[in-house]
Amino acid sequence: MKFFSSHATMAKQVILLQLLYFFHSIVASLDVGHNVTYLKSRDKLTEADQLMHLGNKLKLNEKETIVNNLLMKAKHGELHRGLIHPVSFLPSSIFLKAKPFIEKSEVFQIIKRMPKGALLRSHIIGMVSTAFLMDLTYMDNLFICFTNYSKAIRFKFAINPPNSTVECGHWDLLNDLRLTWDYNDILWLNAKIESSFTLIVNKLKNLDVNAVWKNFQSICATLNGFLGYRPLLEKYLYQVFEECINDKILHLEFSGTLPETYELDGKLYSELEIVGIYQTVAKLFQSKNPDFSVKFIYAPNRFVNGSTFDQYLKTVKSLHKYNPDFMSGFDLVGQEDLGVDLLEFADKLSQLKYVNFYFQAGETNWNGMTDLNLFDAVLLGAKRIGHGYGITKHPILMDFIQKNKIAIEVNPISNQIFNLVKDLRNHPAVELFARDYPVVITNDVPNLWGANGLSYDFYEAFMAFTSYSDDIRVLKQLGINSILYSAMSKSQKSRAMDLFNKQWYLFIDEMINSYIK
Template sequence: MWPLTKLLLINILIATSHGIVHEREALIEKELKMMVGHSIKLSDREIEANEIIMDLKREEIDYGFWNPKDFNLSKHFFEYKEQVKDTKLYKILKSMPKGAMLHGHDTAILGPDYMLELTYCDDLWVCFKEDQSDVSFIFSKHRPTGWCETKWERAMDIRRSTNFRKFDAKLRKFFTLVIDNPQEVYTDVNTVWEYFMKYFIRTGPLFTYKPVWEKYYYHTLLALREDNVMYLEIRSVLPPLYDLEGNIYNSVDTAKSYKRVTEKFKKDYPDFFGAKLIYAPIRSVATETLKNYIKIAKEIHELMPDFLAGFDLVGQEDLGKPLKEFYPELANIGLNLYFHAGETNWYGTSTDENLFDAILLGTKRIGHAFALVKHPLLMKEVQKRKIALEMNVISNVVLKLVDDVRNHPLATYLSQDMPVVLSSDDPGTWEAEILTHDFYVTFVGVSSRHADLKMLKQLALNSLYYSSHRAKRKMVHEFQIRWAKFIDAILKDRPDRVHV
């Protein structure tokens, strides 16, 4: 009798175990169907390409799982930004059509090497501080009369009279946040933002020389195209520009300059879908200043309704004025809004509660939305109202919101099919590529190990769906053509391919 009872118990345990395993698999499958990209159906060729991509992804993640000290993406971006460029997966993502870039600040998109090239322009004068800790720039036909702690010197004269390589290396350091010991120097959010803002203050007179402004923007569009981006919505404070004749161009003129260069670029490269402007002045201002910003925005919109996408306010959010202080001015602005909101680690403060105000004011997209994960009600509102989240993972690492990208709230947004778009914010200042680094870090370091080609495709498509471009169908159609070529290239280069 006992052997029979024992056999029955074993069978019951086996059946129970099989039931749990089946239920476990069903739960995992159910969860995977909640992720970004779950609704995309891959073709046979995409499935083949996906196997190649996922083998590479799993290889990197699994090695890191068993060797956590060697997992690059758990470290500071500055430590691995160059190493990952040599990986097969990075190179594949580099060639991937990425759709649109919807969150980028105009004078921080190209890196320090390009900035250094600008210092070779004629009529540039430089002035170093006494302790060499900072530098000022100005373009002028003659020696500038503005204040200088040492003396104004022509950049070309310095290069002729000294070791130009040492001079270039010295200048380059002023165009980047990248250093060897970021954790020791950039100790907290306020400290790194202080260094960050010095970049914009330092380079302002270099950028706002009108010929340089237009040259830099043209090459920004070129860099986007080279990184397989089809379209741009660029944020700008629209500073006044100047030239050597003493002319000063106001913010409206600066917007016109952007439009003119965009049209020239589209003529030179008809396969690029162009760009739109988001006027994004500084948020730490008095109400009267904000009213003037709005007046400028409306004037630009009246002159260029198809070029101005909308309005935003920028700057360090923790130290800036909360949106609620500007309700009367912003409530009936008559322009599309694309607010930065929730770019903070705090919870229950004026900064993360900007998320409430941005949503109630009708924002079309939210820049960063880092703190949104702490507001479950607002997460539902974002989905219901179809408000896109402009995520900038590497920016959040460099600017001290998160140290390990595996802990980034984007992981939660991706797992719940939130309306996410990937951008890169200010990639030039931390020497990232336009969008490839952010896609790579998101794919390998943030998203689930199971997230695959469907997620990548959906993220790219989201950037087109949530753009303000009028011809979205045309863009999506062109994207699908480029995507098919991308898939073909992956399969052509697969290592097991038999050549006949």
Template sequence: MWSLTIFLLTNIVMAMSQIHENVLRERETLIEKELKMMVGHSIELSDSELKANEIIMDLKREEIDYGFRNPKDFNLSKHFFEYKEQVKDTKLYKILKSMPKGAMLHGHDTAILGPDYVLGLTYYDDLWMCFNEDESDVSFMFSKHRPTGLCGTKWERAKDIRENTNVTEFDTKLRKFFTLVIDNPQEVYTDVNTVWEYFSKYFIRTGPLFTYKPVWEKYYYDTLLALREDNVMYIEIRSVLPPLYDLEGNTYTSVDTAKIYKQVTEKFKKDYPDFFGAKLIYAPLKLVDRQTVKNYVKIAKEIHELMPDFLAGFDLVGQEDLGRPLKEFYPEITNTSLNLYCHAGETNWYGTSSDENLFDAILLGTKRIGHAFALVKHPLLMTEVKKRQIALEVNVISNLVLKLVDDPRNHPLATYLSQDMPVVLSSDDPGPWEAEILTHDFYVAFVGVSSRHADLKMLKQLALNSLYHSSYSEKHNLVHEFQIRWTKFIDSIVKDQWVHV
């Protein structure tokens, strides 16, 4: 009797153990299948890359696992302004800083460099300033003589102000006009419209400062320099192409501004032959009427006829929820022969005209979609995007700062990465929120958005995606140079250059 009981119990235990093992095997199989669906799954790492990957993943897991155990201390769950400087000291950030990042395909020209740089521009000769009565805002104008009009108080020469005040205190006050960064962002930037109001004031305020022709040229040249220093090879820069002015009373049209961009690009490439240059996406504001858009397209066509190799294409920009829906401009922007790079889906309002811009962008034949934040809610469109290989220009930190999402762990990029969507990482307007050109976005995407399992393969694929989905005519040259730089990057990690950082 006891022998039978023991026999039955043994068989039951063995059967349960077998079931348990089968479930574990199936579990591992499912996890493995899912990992093979992610961005970068098809990349085979070399022996050196595998060694570098171990180092990178140890650092990544250390940060994630600490945050998992101590969620209140996880930096990336807080507002970006609270951790943007702290993360720069981590080994992982420094590795990502040195990593070749490919191209930047979504950046707005006058919002790429930070407030310290912009403050430096206020030391130019012939700059005048006008503070409003409570000094809550300031206007700028370059002029040989005191400007007239457009000032509720009085115009003062910047140089004279500094000669008669505490320069450190004055510059500290002035710098605040060039940044969104504050100590209490959650209290002040309470919703999307509010933060966009502050954001829009940055462009209105700095417009006359940047559109002074010598400043425009210098700002763009130094933008290219900053890109190169952040290990970016190439940029497709969006611009509203504002008219410029100089001290002689000359004004320059949008077409002239585009020509200046091309000239500065060529000069920079001559000075730094290892940089692959830039192309222009003409991207004026979308909160306009149809006739204005018709004029935009006319300007774009003129630029394309003059500089077909420099103009990448056309876009309309601005706060998605307040702008006109794309469907209103079908007659103006169809059959133009211009490549489109449409902003779309930068909204949380599901089923609204803002949200449905995604349908229009795809039907209009857009080459890439700027932001595509809301695409995750449209399974049919996700299928179309993947089938048509329309790249998604994702800007994680922009979406955080501009109140589309509070925590990067909830960003839809996680879904795009998990399904091998054609994603390219970019940074939108890093200057006003004091982010580095691309490194901050790569760091937050890698640590705060992607799977704990996502590794060097994903990072490499994201950089390559930015090259494959660029409008650069000789992509094979870009990719070849990237591979050379990538090999050097991997060697620097394997040779323990990061152990004691």
């Protein structure tokens, strides 16, 4: 694979000469005695810079301009308040603390009403509101255990108490505890359960990235036994789609490890059958919401040896054979810093010519170490790169992803929660936005920090990654990008783009009716 051709190099040299000439002409035209000349030259330079930004190629019609003025008034108000009182600028605070204030933001309220297009990286294990999860804990036949060492919560649906294990020595029927314990103990129990579903503030205080990942893995262990019960899984997945619709999302590509899925009597489902359950729920939802579409990305854990990885390959081949449209691709998930690198499996992955890759890569602050997964993701032909946090440290890769339209799936809140960045204005995506790289905004595992949908991540990106002058065109372009870089076929993308445009102009009309009239 060649990264640059002689034509590409020549084109770059021409562009560089043009820029040098442009800057020279500006400097040559300066007349220190005439401020007007200087200001005109300054305007030319800032305009040239602005034109490079994400979304600036779009043109707004009259109605869009009206709504844009409303949005920019709200944005500028927040920016000015942040300039005077820096601690009030919400993207500079950890989301877990900023969330209630974000929800009061006028910018957020506008974004919440706006169509988002497609959601392209969301893990099934953390996609619905905590309140809905808590409601599910009242289902019959749910047993609970507090693990022997860490006192973490584990769940299992069964007719009789599950057998004791090294981790869980004793199981109780949860509904019995709620009937027999006193009021204060029940309050404590419910709070304990709720905290086991989320990365709450006191869990993250002063923790390094490895410790946050350890907490995350504990939550996954709690949720796997809970979501593995087939009747609950179906309710859960239907709610996932419902919450997407509620946040103006028209297409979803969710990923999952296909963990153990079971019935009350202990029956286990195969990976192929689990994906069949996903499809059944999707079709049921689409029967009532025909404009909504869904695809699945098989994304098992990267902490495996060669023989387990070989089993992954068998699974992905089987899934693709029987579900070629629904099963859209393959990924490996888990903490990159401590996990197995893509290079370890590159030879085997290169044989999957007919399966699209959407690799999580570069989710790290290290340079020249874990981030080398980015090179493997590109060389293996990834269609999108999840997180891609370290991409700006590698200019040759940046040129390549832009030339070959490999989208970076930016996860603002997730990157902050997992301690890659504190103030989101310092996120590397700022450069990607400024240079109009192929980017989409997505949400990773939003339930773990009390979010859902895309509105929160869109807000953080719009306020932290864009300049003072960047406007509603950024948000519209993100929606367009999400469809362009999705796993949908050409005809599916065309249909989705028509739907998005219809939703967009309906949003514009509704905004004018509610704000102006």
